[in-house]
Amino acid sequence: MVEEAIANLYPEQEMRCPVHLSIGQEAAAVGVCDGLRSGDLAVSGHRSHAHYLAKGGSLKRLLAELYGRSTGCTGGLGGSMHLTDLSAGFLAATPIVGSSVPVAVGAAFSAKARGSDRLVTIFVGDGAMETGVVHESLNFAVVHNLPVLFCCENNLYSVYSPMEVRQPGHRTIADLAAGHGIRTSAGDGNDAEEVAVLADDAYRSIRAGEGPVFLELSTYRWREHCGPNYDNDIGYRSLDEFDLWRANDPIEVLAARGVWSQRASDTEEIASEIHLAVEFARESPFPDPETVRYPVLHRSVS
Amino acid sequence: MNRSLNYGEAIREALDQSLSDDPDVVVMGLGVPDPKGVFGSTLGLQERHGPERVMDIPLSENAVTGVALGCAATGMRPVLVHQRVDFTLTAFEQVVNQVAKWRFMFNDQMSVPMVIRMVVGRGWGQGPQHSQSLQALFAHIPGLRVIMPTTAHDAKGMMIAAIRSDDPVVCLEHRWLYSIEDEVPESRYVVPLDEARIVRSGTDITLVGVSYMTLECLAAADMLAEAGLSAEVVDLRSIRPLDTSAIVSSVERTSRLLIVDNGHVVGGVSAEIVAAVVEQAFSHLEVAPERMGFPDYPTPTSPALADDYYPLPHQIAMRASEMLGKRFSFQPIDRGERRLDQPHPAYQGPF
Structure with a gap:
């Protein structure tokens, strides 16, 4: 509902930053974050709203950030592509594909080195699996037996480029990761319950000191890569494919099983929270270029 | 009593003292614990401080730079070592997009106290990819401190300051400086990172x-x-x-x-x-x-x-x-046995 609200408001042109909406991919975020403790950390990439919210990130500060306000989670310096909420354990999201992965591994290294029981979850997409740095990071995490879960949401497209032009069809992403000697599993990324079971199983072994785990979750992006619209009309994917995934709506999956129902009162409560967050954002001041203090360098050590 | 150390020994002492003073300091880099010890600058540190704090790395400069950033953003003070500037270029994405901007893009909610050491090669045929001196490239990026200490005295004091600094510091060390001695106090001292x-x-x-x-x-x-x-x-x-x-x-x-x-x-x-x-x-x-x-x-x-x-x-x-409007004919220095591609006769490369 948050992402739907953003999509509805985006054409007003008051949110003046790129947005990569998570609509269709919510179950992976919810299921994976469900088993994280408050002291655990999550890290993400460009499509991070769902991860931020599922880890408990402030909705008000997310909306304020999209609106470029000083009350935003990065005070207007980052926008949608640079989210953080340290109080919720959402360490960071940055949008260069694959680039935030070693940072998450470093946070896991630090947790282990400092004797904390913290674990770190890093969210990536199928495209990130084609970057060198992700493989360097997987290797490092395995060599150092780090407490980190690599969660790969495979939504079949990198912007508009389909899997078949990017990766060979005769192996899965989980197979690729397994080459690093990491424990892997895979499942339906649109089924939050299944995801939670897989993630909890991963967390149990990670917390037992058995090293990192790689989880591949199949899912689908409903809207355009970047922006608020549907884009099934521009010809990079078929309507049949879209309809197939839409029938596998993460919320409908739970509803059909009776796990969750969209009761009117629940929906109203969420809508009201979103409304308040949008109001908060819109009423918040913009950062003032005259008084803003850009954090670039600290004072020199003397 | 005045004491002389060479540049590599001075850096080694700075690292040694920093590791002793602050349990959050770690030193990582390819060859850090090897018998050569990065031209002497990391010799014996693993023996003194343990493999958990002084460690070799996989040949993954890009990821390890991100790992160091993840460590720094969560309370540690990593020192990353590359034996050539040229090798650091495989990590340029992390340095420019992440390390330099981390504090800024998260609006001062995190700092990145990390040091990236790299060596500038010269002589004995180091050639196109082992002798680049790319300080200007790093200096172009807001959010980084870039230092190039010349003397052993400054190398120690600036290294201690760089480790204590809450900013990411890129330190370029010229290969030919390593053998040069200078007066280096045994005490822990700081040389400012922004003063000529x-x-x-x-x-x-x-x-x-x-x-x-x-x-x-x-x-x-x-x-x-x-x-x-x-x-x-x-x-x-x-x-x-x-x-x-x-x-x-x-x-x-x-x-x-x-x-x-x-x-x-x-x-x-x-x-x-x-x-x-x-x-x-x-x-x-x-x-x-x-x-x-x-x-x-x-x-x-x-x-x-x-x-x-x-x-x-x-x-x-x-x-x-x-x-100055003068015309003098200055003669090249008499180098004796030393060829132009050697800082001193004992240097015979190969690296």
Whole structure:
């Protein structure tokens, strides 16, 4: 509902930053974050709203950030592509594909080195699996037996480029990761319950000191890569494919099983929270270029 | 009692003391615990502080830079070591997109106290991919501190300061400085990360040296003195931020500026210094500032060609005297057994 609200408001042109909406991919975020403790950390990439919210990130500060306000989670310096909420354990999201992965591994290294029981979850997409740095990071995490879960949401497209032009069809992403000697599993990324079971199983072994785990979750992006619209009309994917995934709506999956129902009162409560967050954002001041203090360098050590 | 250490030993002592003082300091890099110990700068540190804190890495400079950032953002103070600047380029994405911007893009909610050491190669055929001196590339990026200590004394003090700094610090260390000794106190001391130093006072011209070129400037100043000309030599030490006030005040005294960079002239640090001096001290200048440095092509490998690549003291002296309107014929330094691609006869490469 948050992402739907953003999509509805985006054409007003008051949110003046790129947005990569998570609509269709919510179950992976919810299921994976469900088993994280408050002291655990999550890290993400460009499509991070769902991860931020599922880890408990402030909705008000997310909306304020999209609106470029000083009350935003990065005070207007980052926008949608640079989210953080340290109080919720959402360490960071940055949008260069694959680039935030070693940072998450470093946070896991630090947790282990400092004797904390913290674990770190890093969210990536199928495209990130084609970057060198992700493989360097997987290797490092395995060599150092780090407490980190690599969660790969495979939504079949990198912007508009389909899997078949990017990766060979005769192996899965989980197979690729397994080459690093990491424990892997895979499942339906649109089924939050299944995801939670897989993630909890991963967390149990990670917390037992058995090293990192790689989880591949199949899912689908409903809207355009970047922006608020549907884009099934521009010809990079078929309507049949879209309809197939839409029938596998993460919320409908739970509803059909009776796990969750969209009761009117629940929906109203969420809508009201979103409304308040949008109001908060819109009423918040913009950062003032005259008084803003850009954090670039600290004072020199003397 | 005064004590001498060479540059590598001085850095080693800075790392050793920092590891002892702060349990959050870790040192990582390819070859850090190996028998060579990065030209001596990490020798014995793993034995003293353990493999959990002083460690080798997979050949994954990009990821390990991100790992260091993840450590730094969550409370540690990692020191990352690369045996050549050139190797760091595989990690440029992390350095520029993440390390330099982390504190900024998360609005000061996290800092990145990390040090990235890298060695500038020279001589013995280091060639196109083992001798680049890319301080200007790093200095272009807001959010990084970039230092190039010249003396062993400064190397120790600036390394301690870099580790204690809450900013990411890029430290470029010239390979030929490693064997040079200097007076280095045993105590823990800090040399500021943003101050140039006047290493020789003079009145006729300001020579600004970068890293090893500071030593060449000092040798040139000796030659100039014999010809009755007085050169002031400034060791730049900090590339970013630039200590423009020290250079400007020197130029205000001497009215002439010659910069000798250990790096390419085109698009280099020397251009930034000239710009600052022209902007701030234009009326003090008697003649246009001049620049020397690496030519506009990569480093060739053959000694026959590499010998012609680097500014030499007699060439610096020549250029300085021309700026003073004099025509002297300065002779190359008598190197005895030493070839031009060796800092001293004992250096026989290969790395």
